[in-house]
Amino acid sequence: MIDSVLIDELKSLVEPGKVLLDADSLNAYGKDWTKQFAPAPSAIVFPKTIGEVQAIVRWANERRVALVPSGGRTGLSAAAVAANGEVVVAFDYMSQILAFNEFDRTAVCQPGVVTAQLQQFAEEKGLYYPVDFASAGSSQIGGNIGTNAGGIKVIRYGMTRNWVAGLKVVTGTGELLELNKDLIKNATGYDLRQLFIGAEGTLGFVVEATMRLDRAPQNLTAMVLGAAELDAIMPVLHAFQSRIDLTAFEFFSDKALAKVMARGDVPAPFESECPYYALLEFEASTEEVANAALETFEHCVEQGWVLDGVMSQSEQQLQNLWKLREYISETISHFTPYKNDISVTVSQVPPFLKEIDALVAEHYPDFEIVWFGHIGDGNLHLNILKPAEMDTAEFFGKCATVNKWVFEIVARYNGSISAEHGVGMTKRDYLGYSRSDAEIAYMKAIKAVFDPNGIMNPGKIFV
Numbered sequence: 001m002i003d004s005v006l007i008d009e010l011k012s013l014v015e016p017g018k019v020l021l022d023a024d025s026l027n028a029y030g031k032d033w034t035k036q037f038a039p040a041p042s043a044i045v046f047p048k049t050i051g052e053v054q055a056i057v058r059w060a061n062e063r064r065v066a067l068v069p070s071g072g073r074t075g076l077s078a079a080a081v082a083a084n085g086e087v088v089v090a091f092d093y094m095s096q097i098l099a100f101n102e103f104d105r106t107a108v109c110q111p112g113v114v115t116a117q118l119q120q121f122a123e124e125k126g127l128y129y130p131v132d133f134a135s136a137g138s139s140q141i142g143g144n145i146g147t148n149a150g151g152i153k154v155i156r157y158g159m160t161r162n163w164v165a166g167l168k169v170v171t172g173t174g175e176l177l178e179l180n181k182d183l184i185k186n187a188t189g190y191d192l193r194q195l196f197i198g199a200e201g202t203l204g205f206v207v208e209a210t211m212r213l214d215r216a217p218q219n220l221t222a223m224v225l226g227a228a229e230l231d232a233i234m235p236v237l238h239a240f241q242s243r244i245d246l247t248a249f250e251f252f253s254d255k256a257l258a259k260v261m262a263r264g265d266v267p268a269p270f271e272s273e274c275p276y277y278a279l280l281e282f283e284a285s286t287e288e289v290a291n292a293a294l295e296t297f298e299h300c301v302e303q304g305w306v307l308d309g310v311m312s313q314s315e316q317q318l319q320n321l322w323k324l325r326e327y328i329s330e331t332i333s334h335f336t337p338y339k340n341d342i343s344v345t346v347s348q349v350p351p352f353l354k355e356i357d358a359l360v361a362e363h364y365p366d367f368e369i370v371w372f373g374h375i376g377d378g379n380l381h382l383n384i385l386k387p388a389e390m391d392t393a394e395f396f397g398k399c400a401t402v403n404k405w406v407f408e409i410v411a412r413y414n415g416s417i418s419a420e421h422g423v424g425m426t427k428r429d430y431l432g433y434s435r436s437d438a439e440i441a442y443m444k445a446i447k448a449v450f451d452p453n454g455i456m457n458p459g460k461i462f463v
């Protein structure tokens, strides 16, 4: 905890009332959506300008105060948790879209712009911001960049990284850098912009981002297919991908669907019950594309890969089919899930998933395992649900044991222990399963260059 003299100094750097110290604010701004770490920040500060962010970082260097950035706080890896008396820098008052360029198709965003706000802005301009996920209504652009957020359209549009034309960052020394200046072509050495994307605020803070926009998709249409077995999902993906460009290819198990159905507010896709489901989406821009999708569906049924299916015929049906997938995370959050966000190459998904499934089932037959995720990207969300009668600490303890075995399998498949949720504090101790010692040493050396005093989100990614 920092003392009152330091708090007074901090207050002098921002507008009156823009440092909060009350218990509710410390609790709310000191954490993200993870629940493993208790929030314990010293103060929350709300800068309004880049100059104020620089002043805060310079002060933190002088006083050796640790800073934690805070956006929409929807993170799932405790990268935005202040558990050790840090000062939280919240970007709520830097939430404007500052400029739009119709020829470059870019929007200049302050870090606190909410993802849905940018999506809406793009729509009003007849364009599209394609990075999308269930928490788009709360998550902020600065946080999306910090975690290189992925989501449900990665198969077509890639991660946040692909949509950042330029960045202004305040480094750990308080220096302002303008990175890439929104250029498409720029072959002038290291692309420092990319280094800051996915850095979880450990090198500096994003204070402005020029985001690229795309043409709006035409007549988005979704299909939900029921698969006979897991091994059928990949041939289905392959069959569709060889005929049409998909904008999504998601997957969920019968257990995940059952949880969403139990809410009672989402229509079932069809009557048949299947062990696995795929949700795919494409632009039915012409009749030929729609026909190709239907023909492919029939082919998949003939092959015995698909048992049943439905295709959206309206915007409302499209939304309803997406709810089957998008509501899963929120719905299971009430069952105290232990989360993993793992990836392998797409072709390896079926054997990989089966191995992990068998492992957890063998050692912990009482645990309910809910599989879902972005299978078209090789990214699976493994959620293990706490049995109702089990003590929470005991449950997390057992999961920690399983975790090591799960990550041994991930490492054997050359996979990632965090596909899209980041490392933060929850996966920090497991980084070695995905990154070599040499890589981690280089990463630490890079951090030391941008943040010599170790004040920028310390303890995240690595210790």
Ligand SMILES: O=C(O)CC[C@@H](O)C(=O)O
Residues within 6 Å of the ligand: 133, 134, 151, 326, 329, 330, 339, 340, 373, 381, 382, 383
């Ligand atoms: O809750 C999860 O495990 C995943 C959350 C999110 O990445 C999703 O794909 O729905």
Ligand SMILES: [Zn+2]
Residues within 6 Å of the ligand: 151, 373, 374, 381, 420
């Ligand atoms: Zn996801």
